[in-house]
Amino acid sequence: MGRLNEVGGAGSTSGTKQCSGTALNAEGRRTLKKSLIDDPQVSGASQASEQCSGQAELFKSVRLKTEELCEPLTPEDMMVQSCAEASPAKWHLAHTTWFFETFLLREFLPDYEPFHPDFVWLFNSYYNTVSDQPVKKLRGSFSRPSLQEILDYRRHVDAAVESWIESGVSEEVARRIELGLHHEQQHQELLAYDIKNAFWSNPLHPAYCEGALASLGDAEPVKWIEYTGGLLEIGHGGDGFCFDNEQPRHKVYLEPIALASRLVTCGEYLDFMRDGGYERAELWLSEGWDTLRAQGWRAPLYWFEADGEWRVFTLRGAVDLRAVLAAPVCHVSYFEADAFASWAGERLPTEAEWEVAAEGLPIEGNLLESGELHPVAAQGGEGLRQMFGDVWEWTASAYLGYPGYSPLPGALGEYNGKFMSNQMVLRGGSAVTPASHIRSTYRNFFAPASRWQFSGVRLANRLE
Numbered sequence: 351m352g353r354l355n356e357v358g359g360a361g362s363t364s365g366t367k368q369c370s371g372t373a374l375n376a377e378g379r380r381t382l383k384k385s386l387i388d389d390p391q392v393s394g395a396s397q398a399s400e401q402c403s404g405q406a407e408l409f410k411s412v413r414l415k416t417e418e419l420c421e422p423l424t425p426e427d428m429m430v431q432s433c434a435e436a437s438p439a440k441w442h443l444a445h446t447t448w449f450f451e452t453f454l455l456r457e458f459l460p461d462y463e464p465f466h467p468d469f470v471w472l473f474n475s476y477y478n479t480v481s482d483q484p485v486k487k488l489r490g491s492f493s494r495p496s497l498q499e500i501l502d503y504r505r506h507v508d509a510a511v512e513s514w515i516e517s518g519v520s521e522e523v524a525r526r527i528e529l530g531l532h533h534e535q536q537h538q539e540l541l542a543y544d545i546k547n548a549f550w551s552n553p554l555h556p557a558y559c560e561g562a563l564a565s566l567g568d569a570e571p572v573k574w575i576e577y578t579g580g581l582l583e584i585g586h587g588g589d590g591f592c593f594d595n596e597q598p599r600h601k602v603y604l605e606p607i608a609l610a611s612r613l614v615t616c617g618e619y620l621d622f623m624r625d626g627g628y629e630r631a632e633l634w635l636s637e638g639w640d641t642l643r644a645q646g647w648r649a650p651l652y653w654f655e656a657d658g659e660w661r662v663f664t665l666r667g668a669v670d671l672r673a674v675l676a677a678p679v680c681h682v683s684y685f686e687a688d689a690f691a692s693w694a695g696e697r698l699p700t701e702a703e704w705e706v707a708a709e710g711l712p713i714e715g716n717l718l719e720s721g722e723l724h725p726v727a728a729q730g731g732e733g734l735r736q737m738f739g740d741v742w743e744w745t746a747s748a749y750l751g752y753p754g755y756s757p758l759p760g761a762l763g764e765y766n767g768k769f770m771s772n773q774m775v776l777r778g779g780s781a782v783t784p785a786s787h788i789r790s791t792y793r794n795f796f797a798p799a800s801r802w803q804f805s806g807v808r809l810a811n812r813l814e
């Protein structure tokens with residue numbers, strides 16, 4: 351989320367209307383419209399201003415959520431940058447603000463006064479057409495500006511954006527605000543990854559939040575859900591927000607396929623490990639085997655042995671692996687996902703196979719709002735389970751532009767397209783993805799060796 355570097359998935363906002371930032375997803379849009387309809391004070395003539403008010407409220411709530419995620423953290427916690435992929439929480443607070451200041455206020459609001467003349471380059475992540483930027487690994491050295499100054503920066507930008515929305519904004523400005531909110535939600539998820547790695551790297555292994563993980567029963571048996579394939583379409587084609595990498599909608603031809611009804615569990619992954627999964631070169635892609643040997647991999651990230659038993663570090667602290675055997679395996683790389691699929695005699699789905707199966711399913715699942723902050727076992731029911739939430743699902747698809755893909759014009763064209771090499775697509779969101787941020791067409795992407803993100807495995811089986 352790109353995202354490897356900062357955040358991937360650059361935005362396009364096809365079909366959005368003025369102040370359409372209220373439409374973070376279809377469900378959110380329905381909720382807002384219903385509230386407007388239910389309110390007798392609202393007339394058709396005032397609908398535009400009500401929509402602007404809706405975007406103002408949405409702006410406040412998304413910005414507040416980022417700060418709420420930081421509430422359990424001390425200022426010292428917020429300085430930690432514990433792995434190459436991660437950024438300090440303090441930097442996330444500043445950079446998400448920088449995005450609004452750079453691509454909205456500086457560009458569209460003539461009388462806007464920037465908070466600080468150096469912040470335009472200091473908190474730039476990777477937009478080379480905007481400015482040079484500090485080397486990423488140095489973000490943990492930003493003891494100045496202070497945390498309070500960054501919070502003041504947020505207040506400064508928030509006040510400017512909120513008053514502007516309330517005074518009425520153009521369609522283009524409304525689209526930029528919507529993009530900025532989705533960008534911020536991506537960083538909310540990255541915050542969770544980075545905080546988890548920071549606390550894992552701390553010898554005390556502190557918990558980010560209190561409370562036990564959800565109790566899990568046994569894993570339900572896998573069922574194979576069959577699809578006939580044929581000439582189908584994928585990609586975002588309707589109204590509402592999407593990133594530019596989800597477009598254009600286009601035809602794909604698929605052979606018949608069966609998808610596993612649920613995600614691969616920790617228990618199944620332990621079986622793979624006990625069967626020599628990490629010692630059998632024949633199961634691994636060449637680069638995966640080299641990475642395994644170079645990194646010393648012998649289990650998913652955050653699994654560790656204590657007194658001869660496997661334990662798993664979570665945002666709620668460490669737990670016995672036995673307590674989470676039915677939960678989806680998490681924090682595996684593409685190479686590990688692929689090796690597991692080979693061991694199981696199956697394969698990973700392509701992103702097109704995943705999307706045609708997911709299209710039309712409700713956006714329901716163990717997402718950020720559940721508060722679990724960790725994948726949980728599939729619940730009973732028919733059909734595909736866990737398609738949204740729990741873990742991002744590695745696909746067998748390289749991250750490339752769709753046929754006819756066109757990046758956004760200008761500097762925002764750097765958001766996404768320039769990462770289309772050496773990365774694989776993941777689908778479906780995770781236990782730390784905001785619900786209003788995910789959809790069936792959403793394309794996440796990471797380098798195949800990356801595993802600090804909440805990523806797991808769903809198997810596919812091509813029908814003969």
Ligand SMILES: [Fe+2]
Nearest residue numbers: 356357475533
């Ligand atoms: Fe970013």
